[in-house]
Amino acid sequence: MLKHLSFRQTYWLLGVLLVVAIVASAAIGAFSFTPAQMVRYLGQAAGWLPAVPGDTLGRNVLLGLRLPRVFVAGLTGAVLGVSGTLMQGLFRNPIVEPGLVGTSAGAALGAALVFVFGSGTALAFTHPLGSFAVPVAAFIVGFAATMLVHRLSTSFGKVNVFTLLLAGIAVNAVCGAGTGFLSYIARDPQARNITFWNLGTFTTADWRGVELIGVFFGLSFIWALRYGKALNALMLGENEAAYLGVNPRRLILWLLVVNTIMVAVATAMVGVIAFVGLVIPHVLRMMKSADYNFLLPASALLGAVLMEVIDIVARVIIPPAELPIGIITAVVGAPVFLGILLRQTRRGGSGFYG
Amino acid sequence: MVELRGVSYQVDRTVILHDITTRFQPNRFNVILGPNGAGKSTLLRVATGLLQPTAGDVRYGDQVVSSFSATDLARKRAVLSQHVELAFALTVEDVALMGRYPHYERVPSRRDRDIVQQALALVGMDDKRRQQYPTLSGGEQQKVQLARVLAQIWNDGDGAEHTYLFLDEPTTSLDVHYQIHLLDVARGLLHHDCTIVAILHDLNVAFQYGDVFFVMDAGRLAHVATAAAEVSRDLIERVFQVQAHRIHDPDTGDAVWRFALQSNGRRGGTGT
Numbered sequence: 001m002l003k004h005l006s007f008r009q010t011y012w013l014l015g016v017l018l019v020v021a022i023v024a025s026a027a028i029g030a031f032s033f034t035p036a037q038m039v040r041y042l043g044q045a046a047g048w049l050p051a052v053p054g055d056t057l058g059r060n061v062l063l064g065l066r067l068p069r070v071f072v073a074g075l076t077g078a079v080l081g082v083s084g085t086l087m088q089g090l091f092r093n094p095i096v097e098p099g100l101v102g103t104s105a106g107a108a109l110g111a112a113l114v115f116v117f118g119s120g121t122a123l124a125f126t127h128p129l130g131s132f133a134v135p136v137a138a139f140i141v142g143f144a145a146t147m148l149v150h151r152l153s154t155s156f157g158k159v160n161v162f163t164l165l166l167a168g169i170a171v172n173a174v175c176g177a178g179t180g181f182l183s184y185i186a187r188d189p190q191a192r193n194i195t196f197w198n199l200g201t202f203t204t205a206d207w208r209g210v211e212l213i214g215v216f217f218g219l220s221f222i223w224a225l226r227y228g229k230a231l232n233a234l235m236l237g238e239n240e241a242a243y244l245g246v247n248p249r250r251l252i253l254w255l256l257v258v259n260t261i262m263v264a265v266a267t268a269m270v271g272v273i274a275f276v277g278l279v280i281p282h283v284l285r286m287m288k289s290a291d292y293n294f295l296l297p298a299s300a301l302l303g304a305v306l307m308e309v310i311d312i313v314a315r316v317i318i319p320p321a322e323l324p325i326g327i328i329t330a331v332v333g334a335p336v337f338l339g340i341l342l343r344q345t346r347r348g349g350s351g352f353y354g
Numbered sequence: 355m356v357e358l359r360g361v362s363y364q365v366d367r368t369v370i371l372h373d374i375t376t377r378f379q380p381n382r383f384n385v386i387l388g389p390n391g392a393g394k395s396t397l398l399r400v401a402t403g404l405l406q407p408t409a410g411d412v413r414y415g416d417q418v419v420s421s422f423s424a425t426d427l428a429r430k431r432a433v434l435s436q437h438v439e440l441a442f443a444l445t446v447e448d449v450a451l452m453g454r455y456p457h458y459e460r461v462p463s464r465r466d467r468d469i470v471q472q473a474l475a476l477v478g479m480d481d482k483r484r485q486q487y488p489t490l491s492g493g494e495q496q497k498v499q500l501a502r503v504l505a506q507i508w509n510d511g512d513g514a515e516h517t518y519l520f521l522d523e524p525t526t527s528l529d530v531h532y533q534i535h536l537l538d539v540a541r542g543l544l545h546h547d548c549t550i551v552a553i554l555h556d557l558n559v560a561f562q563y564g565d566v567f568f569v570m571d572a573g574r575l576a577h578v579a580t581a582a583a584e585v586s587r588d589l590i591e592r593v594f595q596v597q598a599h600r601i602h603d604p605d606t607g608d609a610v611w612r613f614a615l616q617s618n619g620r621r622g623g624t625g626t
Contacts, residue, residue: 092441229455236438236452242404244506245428245456290442 002288007298010288014301018074021308025070029315031061038062072205072269073311074304075213077276079266081303082221084277085295086259089231090150090252091159094285094340097277098146098263100168104274105175106145107138107260107267112182112194114138135212138264145171146256158237199324200273202311209269216265220258221300227255228293235290273325275333276303276310282336355380356401356518356549360410363396370396371407372573378566379580380516381544384551385560387585388570389594394553395522397570401551402433402520414518428456431518432506436526438499440487446498447483450474453505473505474498477539493532496524500536509546519543521552525559537563557590557611569593582609591616 002010027033033041041059043049084097091101098104114137149171153164183194230251233241238248280299288294310332314323356378363371370393378384378401386394399405401412403419412419419427432453440449450473454466462470474480477497482490487498507517521540525533533556540550541563554560560567561582569577569585571593579585590598596613603610 094442229452232444232448233452233455235440235442235444239399239404240433240435240438242424243402243428243431243433244452245425247424285442289448290444291448 005288007289007294010294011297011301014298014305017305018301018308021305022070022074025073025308025312026062026066028312029066030320031058031066033058033062033066068207068210069202069205069311070308071210072213073202073307075210075217076202076266076270076273077303077305077307077310078221078300079213079217079262079303080273080276080307081280081299081301082217082224082296083259083263084279084303085281085292085299086224086227086231086255087146087277088281089227089234089292090255090259091153091164092235093159093161093164094282095161095278095337096164097275098259099272099274099277100172101164102145102149102168102171102175103142103260103263104267104272105172105179107142107264108198108272109145109175109178109182110137110139110141110264111135111268112179113141115194116182116186134268135216135265138268139260141175142264142267143256143260145175146260150252150256197271199326200271200329201322201324202270202314203322205270213266213269217262220262221296223254224258225296227251227258228291228296231255231292271326273329275329275337276306278340279333279336280306282340355415356551357413358397358401358410359413361397361400361407361412362409363393363400363405364408370573371400373410374575375410376568376575376578378549378551378568380549381547382549382565383541383544383563384549384566384568385564386551386553386568386570387557387560387593388576391572392570392593393573394570398433398520398522398551398553402431403427404433415516425456428506430507430515431520432503433520433522434499434503434524435522436524437492437496443486443488445483446474446479446485446487446490449487449498450479450483450501450505453502453508456506469505469508470501473501473508476504476542477501478535493528496528496532496536500524500539504539504543507548509548515547517543517546517548519548519550521550521554523553523555526555533559557613561585561609561611 002013005013023035023038026038027035037058040049041055041062044051044055044059045063080098083103087096087098087101087103088094090096111134114134149164149167152167153159179194179198186194230241230246233244233246234248234251236244241248241251280303281295284295284298284302288298310325310328313328314325317323358374358376361371361374362369374397386397388394396405400407403412403422406420414422414430447470450470451462451466453473454462454470458466471480471483474483477500479494479497479501482494487495490498503519507519509517519540525536528536537559540552543550552564554563564582565580567577567579567582567585568575569579569589576593577585577589587598587600590596590611594613595616597616599612599614600609601612602608
């Protein structure tokens with residue numbers, strides 16, 4: 001579809017799509033805005049236009065609620081897209097995504113631990129370092145879970161698909177059970193929200209969330225861009241990559257660290273959102289190229305676009321209520337997952353997108 | 355020159371290589387021969403720097419291999435293995451370009467691109483450079499891998515250093531045309547300041563292409579021969595547990611080997 005475009009032209013195309021999606025996502029919802037209104041409110045907030053008393057409510061909704069949500073959604077989509085790309089490169093398999101290999105479930109468990117035990121000790125939300133306690137705990141448990149799945153599914157430098165699936169199921173089950181237990185024993189009403197948060201939600205998005213996800217995504221993404229060549233080389237196998245000057249052990253460790261940082265922070269803010277990380281690289285490979293130097297930036301852009309669209313759907317499909325994000329992504333993503341899995345097992349584990 | 359000094363390799367208590375000291379000859383086609391399980395692949399992996407020997411060391415020239423950075427090592431030695439499958443579809447050109455990865459940071463230079471084109475032309479795949487790798491036949495895929503490896507240690511005479519090419523059973527599963535083609539192209543490198551070390555399973559092909567022969571048996575170097583004629587029938591019969599017959603090509607006079615199983619003298623275990 002995009003085969004005749006250069007990589008750079010494809011980025012531009014995706015960038016334009018993203019801007020359109022952001023504007024649409026900012027405009028559509030229980031409180032909808034015309035483009036003219038949005039420009040006026042933004043101008044007033046920046047002090048370029050005089051404040052009109054009648055605009056206060058609309059301005060507050062747009063700036064205090066809608067825009068942070070739009071940016072959290074976009075950044076989360078970018079995180080999940082890039083994470084899916086990194087993990088598919090690491091496991092050399094297109095069925096992999098952060099939800100499958102334990103990163104999301106582990107991060108959720110880590111965050112839930114702080115929600116439940118941290119709030120009792122006043123560590124989580126009042127301590128000066130409190131804003132970092134949730135992402136840090138999410139990182140630690142998410143990293144351990146992903147590392148465990150990778151260890152279990154890899155033997156002699158090769159990833160076995162079935163062991164990978166089974167290890168993923170087991171680790172996710174343990175993390176899920178832990179999170180479930182925590183929400184069961186929780187007394188704080190905030191901790192009771194774990195159940196809802198387990199399906200992913202942008203309703204709690206605020207500017208602090210935008211900053212936190214933005215900073216950690218930005219840093220991890222810039223770091224991840226260094227690994228385009230190494231991920232390509234890894235497609236040949238660990239030994240062949242080593243012959244090309246890649247240190248597979250170090251590469252694997254760094255990929256897990258970078259990936260888990262992004263996913264842990266996003267998961268701590270918005271909860272578990274599955275399948276986005278699976279679909280994004282898959283679509284990009286079919287449309288354009290499997291070259292990781294292309295996939296990394298493109299998956300950030302397309303992930304953000306997709307998440308804006310999904311968030312719009314979540315807001316408008318059953319008004320005045322909202323659908324949890326994870327339900328929509330599962331409905332869209334699960335068939336894609338099954339499709340890839342079937343193709344893979346029938347072809348004996350190789351030759352995708354041929 | 356690749357030099358092994360007292361190289362041993364063991365995993366837990368199992369000794370795979372036992373105190374090997376030898377030299378692979380520069381600008382020659384060095385062939386490692388031996389039965390399955392003799393330690394050929396491990397020897398090759400130790401010689402490439404992929405595995406660290408548990409005792410002894412490996413030197414390229416006068417430098418110990420483990421003292422090179424991964425990138426420096428990748429610029430002077432390349433390894434072509436058995437058939438490589440790709441999890442995702444890349445074009446022929448993308449795969450060959452991987453050979454230049456040790457030579458550039460983010461964006462390949464003009465020279466990197468030129469070298470890739472020349473390497474693809476050398477293996478006869480330049481007209482398929484935009485094709486998807488998984489759609490190629492096994493023989494064509496191996497040609498692309500050869501081009502990748504050639505691009506990695508490409509030597510166009512700008513004062514470049516000596517290079518090393520290791521072949522780890524590269525012709526397994528190739529038909530005779532692709533086998534001969536691959537080994538012909540590899541031999542061509544000998545004129546460009548390159549040392550080749552290869553594991554080959556087909557003894558007739560090995561004797562046709564090799565210059566120096568390293569016969570391995572049970573983790574030890576059983577014999578080193580500097581010509582095919584120096585590899586004796588007794589040695590082959592003992593190491594491979596076969597009956598060997600040497601016959602001569604009536605046109606060229608070259609020796610051709612035929613093999614049979616030893617125990618009951620039953621024929622039919624021919625080939626290699």
